[in-house]
Amino acid sequence: MRPRSLYGLCDDRRWDAERKDLRHAASRRDESTDTGRAWVLGGKEMIETEFAIVGAGPAGLSAAFEAGRAGTRTLMIDENQAPGGQLFKQIHKFFGSKEHWAGTRGIDIGKKLLEETEKAGVNVMLDTVVWGIFDDGKTLAIKHQGSVGRVHAQKVLLATGASENALSFPGWTLPGVLGAGAAQTLVNLHRVLPGTKVLMVGSGNVGLIVAYQLLQAGAKVVAVVEALPEIGGYGVHASKIRRMGVPILVRHTIKEVSGDKKVERATITQIDDQWGPILGTEREFDVDTICIAVGLHPLAELAWIAGCEFDYIAELGGHVPFHNKNMETTVAGLYVAGDAAGIGEATAAMEEGRLVGVDVARCLGYLSDQEAESLMGEVRSRIESIRSGPFGEMLRQAKNKLMERGNECKSHFLKQAF
Numbered sequence: 517m518r519p520r521s522l523y524g525l526c527d528d529r530r531w532d533a534e535r536k537d538l539r540h541a542a543s544r545r546d547e548s549t550d551t552g553r554a555w556v557l558g559g560k561e562m563i564e565t566e567f568a569i570v571g572a573g574p575a576g577l578s579a580a581f582e583a584g585r586a587g588t589r590t591l592m593i594d595e596n597q598a599p600g601g602q603l604f605k606q607i608h609k610f611f612g613s614k615e616h617w618a619g620t621r622g623i624d625i626g627k628k629l630l631e632e633t634e635k636a637g638v639n640v641m642l643d644t645v646v647w648g649i650f651d652d653g654k655t656l657a658i659k660h661q662g663s664v665g666r667v668h669a670q671k672v673l674l675a676t677g678a679s680e681n682a683l684s685f686p687g688w689t690l691p692g693v694l695g696a697g698a699a700q701t702l703v704n705l706h707r708v709l710p711g712t713k714v715l716m717v718g719s720g721n722v723g724l725i726v727a728y729q730l731l732q733a734g735a736k737v738v739a740v741v742e743a744l745p746e747i748g749g750y751g752v753h754a755s756k757i758r759r760m761g762v763p764i765l766v767r768h769t770i771k772e773v774s775g776d777k778k779v780e781r782a783t784i785t786q787i788d789d790q791w792g793p794i795l796g797t798e799r800e801f802d803v804d805t806i807c808i809a810v811g812l813h814p815l816a817e818l819a820w821i822a823g824c825e826f827d828y829i830a831e832l833g834g835h836v837p838f839h840n841k842n843m844e845t846t847v848a849g850l851y852v853a854g855d856a857a858g859i860g861e862a863t864a865a866m867e868e869g870r871l872v873g874v875d876v877a878r879c880l881g882y883l884s885d886q887e888a889e890s891l892m893g894e895v896r897s898r899i900e901s902i903r904s905g906p907f908g909e910m911l912r913q914a915k916n917k918l919m920e921r922g923n924e925c926k927s928h929f930l931k932q933a934f
């Protein structure tokens with residue numbers, strides 16, 4: 517098995533040259549020292565690197581950049597054919613302050629991060645799934661185009677992002693019912709409309725943004741329904757779709773979907789304070805697509821397998837691995853960042869990734885304690901400012917809760933100073 521999807525394809529000449537020397541420094545990267553190319557068939561050998569990152573979204577890319585530019589031999593792995601994670605689906609402009617990329621489209625942030633990462637000498641292995649983690653979180657089992665192999669690293673970051681929550685109702689398995697994130701991938705990445713008449717369930721930012729992007733792509737959005745008494749996402753996103761004639765119906769939910777082998781109709785209903793349907797308030801829509809946007813949960817299975825300890829924190833999307841202020845989990849040397857460490861935004865994911873990259877570079881001797889502390893201080897103050905304001909404050913408190921409970925977790929406390 518060979519790493520065909522590093523930034524460039526790996527040909528046989530390079531393949532022969534690659535095994536000699538895996539030493540690496542960002543400042544003197546050359547073809548013969550690419551970590552990813554030490555990949556050998558048969559499971560007898562494995563790829564050795566100092567720092568392995570699972571997931572090339574904003575969190576993974578930012579960690580790779582910080583660690584790579586300090587000189588850490590870094591390998592980033594992603595199951596997709598292109599790096600960037602969610603960013604390459606985000607064609608809208610980000611909010612917040614200038615230092616957090618406000619006014620820049622997610623897709624352009626992704627391109628910039630990629631350039632920086634490449635300059636920092638990071639190796640990227642794409643089209644490769646990490647399906648297992650062993651040896652106290654130090655060895656990853658990987659699969660690339662039907663072949664399997666292993667990666668061994670001194671430090672590992674799980675930056676695997678999030679998964680969409682499902683919602684069950686009569687007819688929910690009919691073709692035409694899909695996650696809003698899946699619809700966004702179809703429209704913005706593959707340029708395929710999932711349908712022409714859409715009902716959106718959920719009015720958080722994901723529901724509102726994807727509804728708008730479906731409208732832009734030529735679909736009709738018949739309504740957005742929201743079970744809560746108020747809209748979940750930013751007012752600016754809600755106003756945009758309202759201006760385009762889409763009603764946002766709060767205290768409503770989907771009752772059922774019907775059709776012959778695919779979605780043809782949806783029935784919605786108003787709900788009472790106990791979330792029970794109010795009889796006589798049903799409305800029917802002719803639609804071919806139902807998008808479900810009822811939240812995300814951290815994609816942290818690899819952390820479970822590695823033996824990390826978890827807590828359930830609803831504001832962070834459900835079960836989240838404990839982590840300390842440098843994002844290290846209860847398994848020493850294994851880190852989490854971004855949505856895998858609690859659902860947030862790309863801006864926070866990037867900063868958490870940076871914290872990991874700096875901490876790893878420090879632990880491996882590429883940065884002094886002083887250099888690392890100064891870089892981390894800057895990152896932490898940016899995280900503070902992201903986590904202020906009505907939405908951010910809730911996240912800040914949830915993260916504090918996670919770290920406090922981590923402190924109380926006895927086995928964790930014994931393993932490392934939190």
Ligand SMILES: Cc1cc2nc3c(=O)[nH]c(=O)nc-3n(C[C@H](O)[C@H](O)[C@H](O)COP(=O)(O)OP(=O)(O)OC[C@H]3O[C@@H](n4cnc5c(N)ncnc54)[C@H](O)[C@@H]3O)c2cc1C
Pocket residue numbers: 570571572573574575576593594595596600601602603606609610611644645646647675676677678697700721722723725726815853854855856860861862863864865
């Ligand atoms: C519709 C929508 C709109 C958004 N708008 C904004 C916005 O305006 N501003 C903002 O800041 N944020 C926004 N976000 C949120 C933002 O996109 C995420 O918070 C951010 O992408 C999380 O980054 P991440 O690196 O943690 O994960 P991701 O970007 O999800 O990247 C994780 C990567 O890991 C890969 N991966 C997972 N498991 C494995 C495995 N086992 N092996 C190999 N690879 C694996 C995934 O395929 C993916 O490429 C939006 C999200 C959505 C869905």
